[in-house]
Amino acid sequence: MNRSENSADNFPVRYQESDSGRRIFVPLLLVLCISLSSYFYIFQFATENIDNQAQLEMKDRVEVALNIESRRLGDLLTEYAFWDVSHLNLIQKPDAKWADENIGSYMADNLSMALSIAVRGDDKESIAYRNGKEVKGVLPKIRQAGIDPLIALIRKNTRQPDPQNAFITVDGQLMLLAVDTFTPEFEDSPAADGSYLLIARSVTPDYIASIGDLYKIPNLRIARGPISDANLFHTITDLNKNAAVTLTWDERSPATAISYQVAMPLTGIFLLMVLISAWIIRMDIYRRQQQEKILRDLATHDPLTGIYNRRQFFQLAHQELGRTNREQSAMSLLILDIDHFKQINDQFGHLAGDQLLINTATVLSAGLREFDIIARYGGEEFVILLPNTNLNQANEIAERLREQVEETALQFENDSLNVTISIGITTYRFHEETRELLARADHALYAAKHAGRNRCRVASA
Numbered sequence: 001m002n003r004s005e006n007s008a009d010n011f012p013v014r015y016q017e018s019d020s021g022r023r024i025f026v027p028l029l030l031v032l033c034i035s036l037s038s039y040f041y042i043f044q045f046a047t048e049n050i051d052n053q054a055q056l057e058m059k060d061r062v063e064v065a066l067n068i069e070s071r072r073l074g075d076l077l078t079e080y081a082f083w084d085v086s087h088l089n090l091i092q093k094p095d096a097k098w099a100d101e102n103i104g105s106y107m108a109d110n111l112s113m114a115l116s117i118a119v120r121g122d123d124k125e126s127i128a129y130r131n132g133k134e135v136k137g138v139l140p141k142i143r144q145a146g147i148d149p150l151i152a153l154i155r156k157n158t159r160q161p162d163p164q165n166a167f168i169t170v171d172g173q174l175m176l177l178a179v180d181t182f183t184p185e186f187e188d189s190p191a192a193d194g195s196y197l198l199i200a201r202s203v204t205p206d207y208i209a210s211i212g213d214l215y216k217i218p219n220l221r222i223a224r225g226p227i228s229d230a231n232l233f234h235t236i237t238d239l240n241k242n243a244a245v246t247l248t249w250d251e252r253s254p255a256t257a258i259s260y261q262v263a264m265p266l267t268g269i270f271l272l273m274v275l276i277s278a279w280i281i282r283m284d285i286y287r288r289q290q291q292e293k294i295l296r297d298l299a300t301h302d303p304l305t306g307i308y309n310r311r312q313f314f315q316l317a318h319q320e321l322g323r324t325n326r327e328q329s330a331m332s333l334l335i336l337d338i339d340h341f342k343q344i345n346d347q348f349g350h351l352a353g354d355q356l357l358i359n360t361a362t363v364l365s366a367g368l369r370e371f372d373i374i375a376r377y378g379g380e381e382f383v384i385l386l387p388n389t390n391l392n393q394a395n396e397i398a399e400r401l402r403e404q405v406e407e408t409a410l411q412f413e414n415d416s417l418n419v420t421i422s423i424g425i426t427t428y429r430f431h432e433e434t435r436e437l438l439a440r441a442d443h444a445l446y447a448a449k450h451a452g453r454n455r456c457r458v459a460s461a
Contacts, residue, residue: 051253055231057288058217058252061295062234065215068298073178074163075302075309076111077199082161082378085342087182087191090118091126096134099127106350107199108132114175114202117142121194141170142198146239147179151196154181158192160435161310161378167238168200174236174244175200186446203236203245216291218250302376304354305361313375313383317434320373320387324428331428332394334384335441336364336401339420339453341380352412353380356419359410367401383438391427391458398423398456406454420454 080086080103089098099118100106107113108131117128117139125139145168154164163180177200184191201207205222212220223246227233233248300312308316324331338360345353357380364382365374373385384401386394402421410417424445428437440459448457 052231054252055229058249059231059234061215061291062217062220062247062249064295065211065217066234066236068215068295069211070165070176070178071299071311072303073176073199073201074165074180077163077178077180077197078161078183078310079379080199081163081180081197082183082185084185084189084191086118086197087184087189087195090197091120091182091193091195092190094118094127096127100129100134103197103199104129104134105132110350112201112207113199114173115142115170115177115198115200117198119196119198126195142168145170147177147198150179150239154179154196155194158183158194167203167236167244169238169240169242169244170200174203174238176203186442208247212249215295218252220247220249222246223248302361305358305376307361307365307382308373308375310375310377313373313377313385314434316373316375317385317437320385321428321434324387325430328430329388330390332386332389332391333426333428333437333441334386334394334398334401334423335377335438335445336382336384336398336421336423337445337449338380339422339449341419344417344419348412348415348417352415352417355412356410356417359408360405360419360421363405363408364401367404368397383441391425394425394427395456395458398425402454402456422448422453423456424448424459425456426459 086102089095090103103113103116103118107116108129114131115129115138118126119139120126123139125136128135128138130138147166147168150164150166154162158181161180161183163178165176165178168175168177177198179196179198181194181196182191203222208220208222211217223233227246227248229251232251233246235243236245236247238244300308302309320331323329338356341353341356344356357376361374361376361382364384368374368384371387373387375383377383386397389397402423405419405421408418410419422445424441424443424447426437426440426444444457444459448455451457
């Protein structure tokens with residue numbers, strides 16, 4: 001380096017260059033500080049919004065969970081109310097032993113039911129159980145809880161299952177109730193006499209905790225005092241408009257929980273923070289979508305067999321009927337029933353009956369096409385909708401399914417169970433309603449039963 005380059009005359013120039021660098025650094029630092037400040041503000045704003053959205057979603061999930069629990073209780077009630085054998089043993093000729101084994105101690109011990117009551121068409125109590133013990137005079141207390149409007153509603157149509165649900169308070173205990181009239185399985189059944197069946201489950205801390213575990217609601221519990229945050233509680237009111245129970249749960253703040261780990265005031269991790277935030281949001285949405293899928297499955301599928309439930313079948317059938325009418329294509333329907341199912345339940349127990357239903361649903365599903373619709377219609381009955389299928393094709397499918405079920409043995413403990421099914425077959429007539437189609441198939445099923453079972457019958461024209 002020569003002297004001229006290091007002379008004092010050149011120092012101010014070098015100083016000016018340094019000062020210029022400082023002038024560039026200061027704005028860069030200012031921009032960086034503004035960027036970081038903006039980032040922290042945006043990150044905090046986004047975090048609060050995500051947490052608030054999570055709280056709102058959790059509050060909605062509590063309401064959805066209670067609605068699904070009500071529907072599941074209604075579906076359980078339908079299995080008993082839509083069964084002529086229940087009407088016979090609970091209303092026509094009350095059988096205390098049968099009642100105890102089916103709606104008394106059985107429901108209390110295995111399904112945690114606090115109440116199960118059968119009421120005649122003249123509003124007289126036929127048989128009643130409370131916590132598995134037969135009792136008398138409990139119906140007046142239930143009516144005082146405000147169920148009369150529900151009774152009037154279910155009696156408007158005693159030919160189709162239409163369970164009603166509500167919360168009631170009996171002797172200071174909040175209960176989730178389901179009630180429906182006995183629904184006749186066949187046209188000549190005496191069940192459509194206005195008599196009804198009622199079951200109720202106590203809303204206890206253990207029951208609420210089990211709902212929280214099932215629907216992923218953190219520490220769902222009954223509140224013991226006032227809750228200030230409106231997003232952290234849900235009040236259950238009974239039929240008499242009384243605030244009976246307040247539920248609360250732990251605050252869910254997924255974004256806040258990790259913000260301190262990633263929100264470091266360093267320029268070098270600014271992009272990383274953005275990526276992490278995006279990942280958090282995406283994962284939270286993914287988890288929410290997965291949980292919503294679980295809730296949808298619980299609302300549309302039979303919890304025992306995994307196939308569609310009755311409510312979802314009617315929705316899908318309505319869509320298929322519309323498509324069939326538009327395209328003027330063929331469509332058929334099968335209703336099938338497991339022969340002598342009650343005898344299997346009586347001989348081997350309800351666990352064997354449940355496994356038999358699962359096994360039958362699996363065999364039937366495996367024998368159908370991808371676009372066919374199978375659902376559990378009620379009790380041991382299944383219904384199958386066959387799009388683009390004429391009557392001859394439907395008859396062939398029904399025979400094949402009948403043979404497959406007959407040839408499939410269920411191994412239960414040390415026993416091998418072979419069962420048969422009876423099938424009613426009909427084909428769709430353009431512009432008719434779903435219930436008309438089902439009624440014809442049901443008549444054909446009735447004919448198959450009376451002809452000796454283990455056979456298929458086509459509905460008469």
